[in-house]
Amino acid sequence: MVRIKRSTVVGIVAVALPIALIAVLAALFLPGSGQRLVTLFLINLIAVLGFGIYSGNSGIMSFGHVGFMALGAYASGLLTMNPVVQKTALPHLPEWLAGWGMSFPLALLVAILVVAVVAVVIGVPVARLGGSSASICTLGFLVIVHVVLVASADITRGSQTFFGVPRAVDIWVALPCALLAVAIARIYRDSNSGLKLRASREDEIASTAVGVNVRLHRFCAWVLGAMLAGAAGALFAHFLGAFSPKDFYFNLTFMLLAMLILGGISTVSGAVVGTATIMLIVEVLRKFEGGVDLGFLSLPTVFGLTDIGIGLAILIVMYRLQDGLMGVREIDEKLPFLRRLGGQAKAAEVPAAAAPDRDTSLKVDNVGRRFAGLVALENASFDIVPGRVTGLIGPNGAGKSTLINCVSGVVPASSGKVLIDGRDVVSMPTYTVPKAGLGRTFQNIRLFRNLTVLENVTVAASAVAAAGEDAEALALCYLAEVGLADFADRLAGTLSYGAQRRLEIARALALKPRYLLLDEPAAGMNPAETQELMQVLDSIRHKYKLGLLVVEHDLKLIMRLCDVVVVLNKGQQIAMGTPAEIQANPAVVEAYIGRKRSGKPATASQNEPSAAALQPHAAGGLA
Ligand SMILES: Nc1ncnc2c1ncn2[C@@H]1O[C@H](COP(=O)(O)OP(=O)(O)OP(=O)(O)O)[C@@H](O)[C@H]1O
Numbered sequence: 001m002v003r004i005k006r007s008t009v010v011g012i013v014a015v016a017l018p019i020a021l022i023a024v025l026a027a028l029f030l031p032g033s034g035q036r037l038v039t040l041f042l043i044n045l046i047a048v049l050g051f052g053i054y055s056g057n058s059g060i061m062s063f064g065h066v067g068f069m070a071l072g073a074y075a076s077g078l079l080t081m082n083p084v085v086q087k088t089a090l091p092h093l094p095e096w097l098a099g100w101g102m103s104f105p106l107a108l109l110v111a112i113l114v115v116a117v118v119a120v121v122i123g124v125p126v127a128r129l130g131g132s133s134a135s136i137c138t139l140g141f142l143v144i145v146h147v148v149l150v151a152s153a154d155i156t157r158g159s160q161t162f163f164g165v166p167r168a169v170d171i172w173v174a175l176p177c178a179l180l181a182v183a184i185a186r187i188y189r190d191s192n193s194g195l196k197l198r199a200s201r202e203d204e205i206a207s208t209a210v211g212v213n214v215r216l217h218r219f220c221a222w223v224l225g226a227m228l229a230g231a232a233g234a235l236f237a238h239f240l241g242a243f244s245p246k247d248f249y250f251n252l253t254f255m256l257l258a259m260l261i262l263g264g265i266s267t268v269s270g271a272v273v274g275t276a277t278i279m280l281i282v283e284v285l286r287k288f289e290g291g292v293d294l295g296f297l298s299l300p301t302v303f304g305l306t307d308i309g310i311g312l313a314i315l316i317v318m319y320r321l322q323d324g325l326m327g328v329r330e331i332d333e334k335l336p337f338l339r340r341l342g343g344q345a346k347a348a349e350v351p352a353a354a355a356p357d358r359d360t361s362l363k364v365d366n367v368g369r370r371f372a373g374l375v376a377l378e379n380a381s382f383d384i385v386p387g388r389v390t391g392l393i394g395p396n397g398a399g400k401s402t403l404i405n406c407v408s409g410v411v412p413a414s415s416g417k418v419l420i421d422g423r424d425v426v427s428m429p430t431y432t433v434p435k436a437g438l439g440r441t442f443q444n445i446r447l448f449r450n451l452t453v454l455e456n457v458t459v460a461a462s463a464v465a466a467a468g469e470d471a472e473a474l475a476l477c478y479l480a481e482v483g484l485a486d487f488a489d490r491l492a493g494t495l496s497y498g499a500q501r502r503l504e505i506a507r508a509l510a511l512k513p514r515y516l517l518l519d520e521p522a523a524g525m526n527p528a529e530t531q532e533l534m535q536v537l538d539s540i541r542h543k544y545k546l547g548l549l550v551v552e553h554d555l556k557l558i559m560r561l562c563d564v565v566v567v568l569n570k571g572q573q574i575a576m577g578t579p580a581e582i583q584a585n586p587a588v589v590e591a592y593i594g595r596k597r598s599g600k601p602a603t604a605s606q607n608e609p610s611a612a613a614l615q616p617h618a619a620g621g622l623a
Pocket of ligand 1: 371374375376394395396397398399400401402403443
């Protein structure tokens with residue numbers, strides 16, 4: 001059951017009200033062409049919202065949704081056609097398709113169902129793909145639909161006009177359909193599934209690391225978007241009464257994509273603004289396309305002026321506003337009074353941490369990883385135990401990040417095993433690893449930059465939330481934990497560097513992990529930020545009693561925080577012991593000092609740990 005938040009309702013009303021007002025005014029005061037134009041706007045809006053549900057939330061441009069519009073149009077047209085007209089228009093129609101004579105509302109529902117079935121079949125391979133491969137796949141689908149429609153002359157009249165479709169759609173039919181589409185698109189965007197898909201659009205690897213099943217959510221958005229596009233196609237068919245396959249091909253695709261991109265691909269308000277703007281541009285330019293005589297000036301016929309106008313509008317807007325006219329946030333998320341109406345999320349109580357179970361552990365058992373011929377890691381073996389902090393150190397290129405990637409399933413180990421409470425990570429889909437109790441952060445911060453701070457953490461919280469648990473309230477609580485509650489409404493990409501690092505930790509904590517891997521949490525921080533981080537880590541360590549694995553070049557931090565330290569060098573595990581043992585270990589000192597002697601200066605990298613920090617006299621005061 002989808003829970004609809006108050007802010008979602010406010011967002012729907014904020015967008016639906018102006019649309020309804022314009023439509024009612026047009027119906028009352030603009031009979032004829034004005035009313036037809038607004039009806040067409042409403043139908044186009046439904047199609048653009050269909051595109052947006054998939055493309056806007058997943059970040060994958062679809063060229064195929066007009067194919068679904070075509071299927072919706074022909075299916076609904078066939079089902080509603082008067083049997084007598086049908087005999088004339090389609091004399092060779094197969095018997096099982098002939099003579100249905102359905103009412104338009106019923107045919108609309110059946111057409112949406114037909115489109116949904118096709119979308120499910122096509123969606124299975126499309127959802128496996130990302131980026132341009134998926135886009136090309138959708139383009140292929142559009143071409144196939146077009147060719148099939150042209151080739152199936154017995155059913156579609158081929159490339160000839162398909163006529164005899166009852167004209168059942170006017171502004172009063174299109175308006176409720178458009179408002180419903182706005183509500184569906186916004187509810188989906190704000191739902192857990194929509195939020196997770198938007199997270200995967202920002203960073204697929206990071207979203208998988210917080211438990212997002214990217215393929216599943218892409219598939220859901222693909223099918224839902226296709227159903228809206230199919231509905232738009234059916235409405236279009238019953239608005240025009242006659243059409244042909246070329247009406248549902250590249251020209252319409254170009255125009256709908258222009259509407260989506262111009263307004264802002266990721267928002268419902270962007271779809272509305274983009275659709276209205278492009279339709280206005282087209283209307284104005286169409287008047288000039290055939291040439292105009294202004295008396296003092298006579299303009300010649302310019303073929304394709306409307307397409308040129310649309311192209312120019314996109315270029316100009318994109319030059320100034322990369323995210324389109326409305327940007328990445330909905331209108332109600334930007335306007336303070338609408339935000340207040342939507343209400344604030346309230347923090348929940350973080351469930352008390354259970355006492356660490358000493359019988360459970362994360363076992364790294366002889367783990368190795370090769371990249372082509374390069375041995376990045378070999379035979380790493382140690383345990384991460386709840387309630388214990390394990391440090392992982394080593395010079396640059398030692399294999400620390402590779403080890404974390406193998407443990408979290410981001411990169412499969414070439415040899416050995418990673419066992420979380422006895423279950424081998426290699427046998428789990430990567431997105432289920434967080435649910436098995438493992439959270440992580442990344443060496444190079446991987447936040448969902450165009451989602452708010454609260455949304456970043458909510459994505460993770462919702463991946464593990466129990467039924468009835470409010471993921472947003474939990475997320476707010478973890479934000480408070482790292483001192484970011486006051487920034488909940490800010491876009492993550494606008495935070496300071498140190499705050500971004502802490503946000504990544506809050507996001508990982510929201511997974512309620514038993515094991516938490518932190519990959520260079522203090523990298524690039526100034527001393528004040530590092531101090532703040534130390535306090536956060538100290539508090540996490542005592543409050544949640546997690547098994548922590550901390551990769552760091554800041555040896556002071558490691559020596560102060562860790563119970564056990566593992567040392568890697570050139571992919572080999574060269575030592576493991578308490579901080580005091582590590583400081584006294586000749587092999588470890590050699591790994592650092594040896595590098596210095598061999599002419600690789602300590603200044604070679606900003607991140608390179610100081611060999612001196614490993615000397616007992618230097619570190620003694622830190623332990
Ligand atoms: N995806 C990859 N493809 C090829 N080689 C890789 C890949 N990832 C890591 N390596 C190589 O594996 C070795 C270990 O890299 P890794 O990033 O794990 O080291 P590290 O100890 O984390 O280093 P740093 O402290 O600089 O982050 C390096 O030689 C690196 O170039």
